[in-house]
Amino acid sequence: MTRDEGVLDFAVRSVRLWLASAVATGIGVVVTRLVQAYAVAVLIAAPLTGRPWDTALWGLWLAGGMVVARAVLLWVGESVAQTAGHRVTAGVRRRLLDHLLVLGPSSVATRSSGKLAATLTEGGAALETAVVRGGPGRLLSWAGPLSAALAVGIVDPLSGAAIALALVVAQTVGPLWNKIGRKGHAQVFADIAAMDAGFVEAVQGMPTAKAFGATGRVRNRLAAQAERVRLASMRVLNALFTQMLVSRWAIAAACAVVVIRVGFLAADGRISVVAALTVVLITLVAFTPIDEAAKYRHASMSAPMVAAELDAFLAERPVVPDPENGRKLTTLPTRIAVEEVSFRYPGRDEDALSEVSLELRPGRVVGLVGASGSGKSTLVSLLLRLLDPTSGRITVDGHDLRELSQSHWWRHVAVVSQDTHLFPGTLRENIALGRPDASLDQIEAAAAAAGLAAEIGAMPDGYETTVSERGTSLSGGQRQRIAIARALLADPAVLILDEATAALDGRTEQTVQAAIARHARDRAVLVVAHRMSTVRDADEIVVLDNGRVVERGSHEALMSSAGTYHRLVHSGVTQ
Structure with a gap:
């Protein structure tokens, strides 16, 4: 997909051959209906006109053959549609996910998780139905009745013209109604998207809502959203039913005109009984493609709006752009320097960080402490290059971090935070997330360093134990230690521990701290903490303090100076 190509054009382009195949099989189905109508007419007319029974038998075999052929074509058409649909959904979702990864965590954090999930999961599905089902359906809704009109016109041009006129009315009134009610349609789709996002967020926040007795309010908010969808949908449905009524009247009138006319023509002997019956039977199935296309009308109406929303998402640029041909380090970094860095969040009047400087080197552990809101998390985001400094710079062996390839830099850094995320899979896969090619011995060594070996050994499946979504089948301490083992196994040049041992008991914390100390012999470690035991x-x-470095030194020196650090320790903020 090119940058200037819309997602709807991309979806169509990715399955053009499949769509052509779907249309071809659809036209084949139309032909079988027309031939079957003639065959059934021969079968019915044979005993009425005194023709030999072998003529009726021929009609029966031809009609049966068309039924079998149509079944085969319908099976082929459905297989084509399923394959094309998978390609559209997979292609669009892959494009959205790739772009989301380019935007990065800082962009994701500002979005509603429910709306983001709905965009990623439902956007591709909505376009799949519109492109794969609705596109060929719309084409066949014209081709099918036109073929019937031509076939009938061979027998009686006036009857063929009546079918063509009904087709034009039925197919024109829909788009006209849609154009008039476009604003109402857009409101329905916006309300549905908001309701879907609300349900996702309600499920995600269910434990919190229950803990605070807010389930009733959450339920009422969802009910209000559902009511808005119902009211908006009913307004659109009323208009849609009116449009359908006009279409049905046009089709019914055309069918009545054709049946009456060929009846008189047959009675006068101007056309044969077989011809009259063929025209009547064709008329009965002439507008079937319109009914089939109507199943996907809603998806087709929503496709441009869904595509516009996805295009807007894909047009967003990352907060922190990855440099083209970014520099790559040829050796492990030996000095990471934060040089007079300041940062201000957009829309804020004050800096989150102001002229902060510090240095990370292999073999040294640097502790970062401060009260909530002092700027610790912002500094970590800057070191990970999830954000860029407003002023100042961060250098890696003298190179500005903004000049380095992001993916290359992230391979040199590992973060363990208090909020640990585990992926569905096995313990082995989660520990080896950063090094999927690691051997079992290496994984076991990392787990032992994190104080997990005994607990994993006691599990029936050991390292092949399945981890549930977000790791809810494990305790908080176990999840935390898996994250630590994951970071140790990755063996990064820079290890950032953001309250990484907060969920551990004292003995386990000592074990982990010893492992981190061993790791720090040839790696740089930054420990962000509230607990004195973590950084002492x-x-x-x-x-x-308020985004500024107010003190620095060893634990003993800072305690003896009786400054901010001393006050934090004795106030219980750092303990």
Whole structure:
């Protein structure tokens, strides 16, 4: 998909041959209906006109053959549609996911998780139905009745013209009604998207809602959203039913005119009984493609709106752009320097960080402490290059971090935060997330360093134990230690521990701290913490207050100075 290509054009382009195949099989189905109508007419007319029974038998065999042929064509058409639909959905979702990864976590954090999930999962599905089902259906809704009109016109041009006129009326009134009610349609789709997002967020926030007794309010909010969808949908449906009524009247009138006319023509002997019956039977099935296309009318109406929303999403540019031909480090970094860095969030009047400087080197552990809101998380985001400094710079061996390839830099950094995310799969897969090619011995060593070996060994399936979504089948401490084992196995040049041991008991924390100390012998470690036990042995402790570095030094030196760090420790903020 090119940058200037819309997602709807991309979806159509990706399955053009499949769509052509779907249309071809659809036309084949139309032909079998026309031939079957003639065959059934021969079968019925044979005993009425005194023709030999072998003529009726020929009609029976031909009609049966058309039924079998149509069944085969319908099976082929459905297989084509299923394959094309998978290609559209997979292609669109892959494009959306790739772009989401380009936008990065900082862009995701500002979005409603429910709306984001709905965009990623439902956007491709909506376009699949519109493109794969609705597109060929719309074409066949014209081709089928026109073929019938031509076939009938061979027998009686006036009857063929009546069918063609009914087709034009039936196919024109729909788009005209849609154009008039476009605003109402857009409102329905917007309300449905909001309701879907609300349900996703309600499910995600269910534990919190229950804990605070807010389930009733959540339910009422969802009920209000559903009511808005119902009211808007009913207004659109009323208009749709009116349009359908006009279409049905046009079709019914045309059918009545054709049946009456060929009846008189047959009675006067101007056409044969077989011809009259053929015209009547063709008329009965002439407008079937219109009914089949109507099944996907809603998806076809919504496709441009869904595509516009997806195009707007794909047009967004990342907050932190990845440089073209970004520099790559040829050796492990030996010095990461934060140089007079300031950062201000968009729309804020004050800096989150102001002229912060610190240095990370292999073999040194730097502790970062401060009260909530002091800027610790912002500094971590800057080190990960999820954000870029407003002023100042971060350098890696003298190179500005903004010049490095993001993916290359992220391979040198590992983060363990208090909020640990585990993926569905096995314990082995989760620990080896950063190094999927790691051997079992290496995985076991990382687990042992994180204090997990004994617990995993006691599980029936060991390292092949299945982890549920978000790791809910494990305790908080176990999830935290898996994240630590994952980081240790990745063996990064820079290890950032953001409250990484907060969920661990004292003994396990000592085990993990010892493993981290061993890791720090040739790696740089930044420990962000509230608990003194986590940072007291750090080579340097940097204290942040309102985005500024107010103190730095060892634990003993900072305690003896009786400054901010001393106050944080004794106030219980760092303990």
